[in-house]
Amino acid sequence: MNDDDLTDFADWLSEGKQRSGRYINRLLLRVIDFYIWAQDTVLGKRIVGGDSEFLQISISRKIVKVPRGRGRSIRRHRAMLPNNVPRTVHPMSTKVFYNLLDSSDKLSKTGFVRKRNRMLLVLLADSGLRREELTIVTVESILQSAENGMIKVKTSKRRGNPERVIPLPRETTDALCEYVKTSREILIRRLKKRHAGFIDEGWAFCTRYGGRLAPSTISQLFSDLREHANVSEVATAHMLRHRFITIQLVTRLKKAGSKSTIGVEFLTTILSQLASVSGHASIDSLWQYVDWAFDELDQAEDADVSANSKAKEIIVDMIEDAKACQDDTLVQDLRIVLETITTLETGGTVNRSVLAHSLRSRATR
Incomplete structure (x- = not known):
C-alpha cells in the first residue's frame, strides 16, 4: 500500500454513489489509522510518516484555530478531497413531525418504548434540546417542571455544562409527568424484581434495561x-431544534408587530433572550433564524389574506341573498362585516421593511 493506492481508492469512492468529500476523507483517515496500528503491532516497520520521511504513506499536519484560542491538529493526505459546502438544514415541517409522531405509536412492540419515543419527540419539539442534552434529562427535572412550567437541563457544547431553564406548555409537562409516573415507573419496578441490586440512575428517557440512551440511538430512531412513515425528506432531531427556535422567534416578532420596521438593535435584544433558552454561547449562529422566522410570518400573512378573500366572497353572496329576500337589516349588518374585513386587510397588517430580511448580513458587518 502506498500513496497512489490511496488516491485510487479515493477516486473509486467518489464514483457511483453520491458520497460527500467529508465522508470520503473520514474513510481515508480510518484506513491510515489502520496502517498506523499495523505498523506498530504486525509489520514491525514504519510505513506511515510525514512528507519529509519518504515512507510509503505520507501525511501532513497543520494546526487549525478553534474557539477560545485553542488549536487542533488536522491530518491531511494528498488523496483527500475538498470538504463539501455545509448543507443548510431547515426547520422540520409540522406535517413531517406529526408523521413521525404517528409512526412512534406503531414502530415498537413494547409499550414502554412506544410511550418513551412519543414523549421524546414531544420534548424535542417543545424545548429545542440537543440530542446530548435530551439523554441526560432526569426524572426529577420533569417532576419539577409540573410545578413551575420550566424544565431545567444541562447545556452541552458549553464549558462546564451550565444549567438553563426552558418554559414548557402545560400539556407537555402533564404528559411527561404521566409518562415517568406510569410507563417508566412500571419498567423500573420490573427491573428491580428481575435483577437484584438494580439501581435506578434517574434518566427520564432510559433504555429498556434502565440505562442511559446514547445520542446515536436517537439518530437511529429518527431514521427508523x-x-x-415513508418520509422522503431529511428529518433529524436537530431539525426539531431549528423548528423550536424559529417558532420562538416568530412568537417574539408577532408581539412586536406594531413596529413598522424592526431594527438590528431590537433583533439583537430578542436573539440574546432566545440564546438563554436555546443554550447558544453567542447570538452569531442565531441570525439564520431571522430569515426563517420572516418566511414563516410571510406564509401566515398569505394564508390570512386568502382566508379574508374567501370570507368576503361568502359575505357578498349572502348580501345578494338578503337583498333578494328584501331583508334590509341583514344587508346593513353584512355590509358592516364586509367593511370591517376590508379595513383589517388594508390597515391591520403591518408592512415590514425589506431591510428586516437582510439584517443578518448587516449585523455581521
Whole structure:
C-alpha cells in the first residue's frame, strides 16, 4: 500500500454513489489509522510518516484555530478531497413531525418504548434540546417542571455544562409527568424484581434495561421513523431544534408587530433572550433564524389574506341573498362585516421593511 493506492481508492469512492468529500476523507483517515496500528503491532516497520520521511504513506499536519484560542491538529493526505459546502438544514415541517409522531405509536412492540419515543419527540419539539442534552434529562427535572412550567437541563457544547431553564406548555409537562409516573415507573419496578441490586440512575428517557440512551440511538430512531412513515425528506432531531427556535422567534416578532420596521438593535435584544433558552454561547449562529422566522410570518400573512378573500366572497353572496329576500337589516349588518374585513386587510397588517430580511448580513458587518 502506498500513496497512489490511496488516491485510487479515493477516486473509486467518489464514483457511483453520491458520497460527500467529508465522508470520503473520514474513510481515508480510518484506513491510515489502520496502517498506523499495523505498523506498530504486525509489520514491525514504519510505513506511515510525514512528507519529509519518504515512507510509503505520507501525511501532513497543520494546526487549525478553534474557539477560545485553542488549536487542533488536522491530518491531511494528498488523496483527500475538498470538504463539501455545509448543507443548510431547515426547520422540520409540522406535517413531517406529526408523521413521525404517528409512526412512534406503531414502530415498537413494547409499550414502554412506544410511550418513551412519543414523549421524546414531544420534548424535542417543545424545548429545542440537543440530542446530548435530551439523554441526560432526569426524572426529577420533569417532576419539577409540573410545578413551575420550566424544565431545567444541562447545556452541552458549553464549558462546564451550565444549567438553563426552558418554559414548557402545560400539556407537555402533564404528559411527561404521566409518562415517568406510569410507563417508566412500571419498567423500573420490573427491573428491580428481575435483577437484584438494580439501581435506578434517574434518566427520564432510559433504555429498556434502565440505562442511559446514547445520542446515536436517537439518530437511529429518527431514521427508523422516517422509513416507517415513508418520509422522503431529511428529518433529524436537530431539525426539531431549528423548528423550536424559529417558532420562538416568530412568537417574539408577532408581539412586536406594531413596529413598522424592526431594527438590528431590537433583533439583537430578542436573539440574546432566545440564546438563554436555546443554550447558544453567542447570538452569531442565531441570525439564520431571522430569515426563517420572516418566511414563516410571510406564509401566515398569505394564508390570512386568502382566508379574508374567501370570507368576503361568502359575505357578498349572502348580501345578494338578503337583498333578494328584501331583508334590509341583514344587508346593513353584512355590509358592516364586509367593511370591517376590508379595513383589517388594508390597515391591520403591518408592512415590514425589506431591510428586516437582510439584517443578518448587516449585523455581521
